[in-house]
Amino acid sequence: MPRSQRRIHMFLGIDLGTGSSKAVLTNSDGAILDTATITHQVSLPRPGWAEFDAENTWWAEVIGLCGELFARNDPTRVAGVSISGMGPCLVVTDAAYTPLRPAILYGIDTRAEQQIEDLNREFGEDAIYSTGGKVLSSQAVGPKLRWLADQEPEVFAAARHWFSCSSFLTAKLTGEYILDHHTASQCDPLYDVHRQDWIPERADAIAGHIPMPALAWSTDIVGTVTDSASALTGIPAGTPVCAGTVDAWAEGFSAGVRIPGDLMLMYGSTMFFVQVLADFHAHRQLWTTAGVEQGTLTLAGGMSTSGSLITWLAHLFGDAPMETLMAEALDAGPGADGLLVLPYFAGERSPILDPDARGTIIGLTLRHGRGHLVRAALEGICFGLRQSLELFESSGQPIQRILAVGGGTQGTLWTQLVSDILGRTQIIPEQTIGASYGDALMAAIATGAVPPETDWTCMARVVEPDPASAQQYDFLYEKYCQLYPATAGHMHALAKIQRGGA
Structure with a gap:
């Protein structure tokens, strides 16, 4: 026929x-x-x-x-x-x-x-x-x-x-x-x-x-x-x-994250990261889990806010178009003119596992505008991600490839900031529709329409780190890592008030 x-x-x-x-x-x-x-x-x-x-x-x-x-x-x-x-x-x-x-x-x-x-x-x-x-x-x-x-x-x-x-x-x-x-x-x-x-x-x-x-x-x-x-x-x-x-695991499956050492970064309302393991590894600030495929294991972590934080800021700014905010954030330049944000606006999962952590903005002056705040929020998300990926490396399973997926990869600023602050290359698949695409592949495998090893991934682009900003981001990252321990007690006291405590 x-x-x-x-x-x-x-x-x-x-x-x-x-x-x-x-x-x-x-x-x-x-x-x-x-x-x-x-x-x-x-x-x-x-x-x-x-x-x-x-x-x-x-x-x-x-x-x-x-x-x-x-x-x-x-x-x-x-x-x-x-x-x-x-x-x-x-x-x-x-x-x-x-x-x-x-x-x-x-x-x-x-x-x-x-x-x-x-x-x-x-x-x-x-x-x-x-x-x-x-x-x-x-x-x-x-x-x-x-x-x-x-x-x-x-x-x-x-x-x-x-x-x-x-x-x-x-x-x-x-x-x-x-x-x-x-x-x-x-x-x-x-x-x-x-x-x-x-x-x-x-x-x-x-x-x-x-x-x-x-x-x-x-x-x-x-x-x-x-x-x-x-x-x-x-x-x-x-x-x-x-x-x-x-x-998140369906999204990793959609991007071909199935080989030990592969790590998926999911850019979404929250940011998630999943690494395929060759054998059992664990870290008290991360999650070891069963994988998607039979008998497999993964190491994972997730942040409580990422894209949702940027959406929240957009609402505060009168539902300003995201394209406008991203253009202003780009103009703000590396470091957002001396602003740091701890992105703990819904507590935090990885790497600090603290539900009473709270969002923090430090360094504000009357010179700062909304582009600086959006830029600093994006950089804060990237600094938190860097903390977690350092834990992945210390767990004993080296990261071989980073594949980036999710709606946040459709722009260029966020993905570039991740590569710049991590100092790592990211591979972005051609198809970024995400978890539902991985679901469709699972259904095709389950019904025998395609072999179990089938991978539908085609790579669209590679994001390389810009070495020009590395020194500045290393300095800010050091300050970022010091900020949570210095303010955690105050965060917890404020969280208690928010829950109706004295």
Whole structure:
């Protein structure tokens, strides 16, 4: 049969990110056939809380994205589906998968500080680090489950399942109660990263009557689209669905970050970095996790704000066009005329793991304008990234390649600042749509349409560091590293006031 008459299969990848939801249709060669995007905002009902309505935002947006795509494309051509999402999150539901409260988000939600202390005492900090490859932090799901039991016992008692973002949506599509290994490995202290399985005694102590979801690898087919989900989304009933994963790991997969030593930088609302490991390595300020592919391990870290900080500044400046702000930031020059910013506007994850850290701007004068502030914020994000990558190097796994992905790579200033401040080359793929593209590749692999080793990545450009600014940035980096220890006590006192304390 001539190629023009063949039925070309499509693969649907959907990603629910912090700032937007995206969907992509590809063919088995990785060509993008169509895309759709819906923007949304995180709910911040109290200081330290970050939530989403899983049913009326996440699931509704999946339905909306599918409706948009299938208004332009034949849904019967969809041969496989995969979903990724922000994570790890905590969604608790009844037996019918109806959420009982808003979803509690990943590390930017810092409500469970007391439960982190409680679980460290209960199981031992060293034992948790040994089995999970990381210390308990606001990123972990276990303390948030305990918080729910402590603070909302009626909700906890009514819960029959618990999910992360991607696994909740997979359940809505398939009716299956599963969780991918990578996401599970961020649900400390419930998962043993060495055995790559749940720890039953900790599950009993933390989740209680709520059973653990079945574990699967990201490219495993875990079910098919149900009749009821098909009626809502338009995806044909019976279409295979694979397990999916957390958005940052799907984005790394999309960029071909699959070889030991490869490191992905994800430029988004938050900044995330994931390195593939040849064997087990750990650092107390980073996270060792299961990878996307069976039996693999990764080392990771993430900042609590990055693109979201720049968006916040844009709102403060009257929703000024981002292009204008970036042009003014470029004109401000290296060092922003003596400004430094600690980008801890939602606490901080890597490298300081301090939910009570607070944003700091130092060096302001009446001469500074909004371009200086945007420039200093971008540089502060880059300095924080430099701190974390120094920890990666000291963990024993050298960084061989840096691949940059995400919406922030579409401009030039931010990526150039990262290379200048790190003193490292970055490779930027041609396709920067992100996690949803990695999801589509997972679906293609899961259904056998392409071999497991398939990589759709094509490189678009390389960003080289500019040595002219190296000395100035080295000086500012030294001051940046000194600023947090010098001000942490004041930050914590102010954070207590923000939570309603004396």
